Amino acid sequence: MNFFELAPPLAVERLQASALGSFARPYLDYLYEQGYKKDTIRRYFGCISHFAFWATPWRFDLSDLSKLANRFVSEHLPQCRCGDTVMRRWVDQKAALTGCSKIPRHLR
Numbered sequence: 001m002n003f004f005e006l007a008p009p010l011a012v013e014r015l016q017a018s019a020l021g022s023f024a025r026p027y028l029d030y031l032y033e034q035g036y037k038k039d040t041i042r043r044y045f046g047c048i049s050h051f052a053f054w055a056t057p058w059r060f061d062l063s064d065l066s067k068l069a070n071r072f073v074s075e076h077l078p079q080c081r082c083g084d085t086v087m088r089r090w091v092d093q094k095a096a097l098t099g100c101s102k103i104p105r106h107l108r
């Protein structure tokens, strides 16, 4: 399943331009193989893209992902002004980013 083809072009562009770009596809494939529903994976894609868009100015390393994800959820989401196209649902954001930070190392 290629979730990059199903996602909005702006979300794909933001994700691919970020430090998460190289392992987003293996992560989404991993979720699909684990039995996650397509709608859930699509929402997670939007969450990760939103996070990547916000985090891009920091040029973060993947080893900082967990710390930066916590900051995104606790500081950015409550006052997000990224526009109507981003995914903001707190529950999905937390789940998607927690999954990202726990992703098996071989997928990175």
Ligand SMILES: [Zn+2]
Binding pocket: 050, 054, 076, 080, 081, 082, 083, 086
């Ligand atoms: Zn935002």
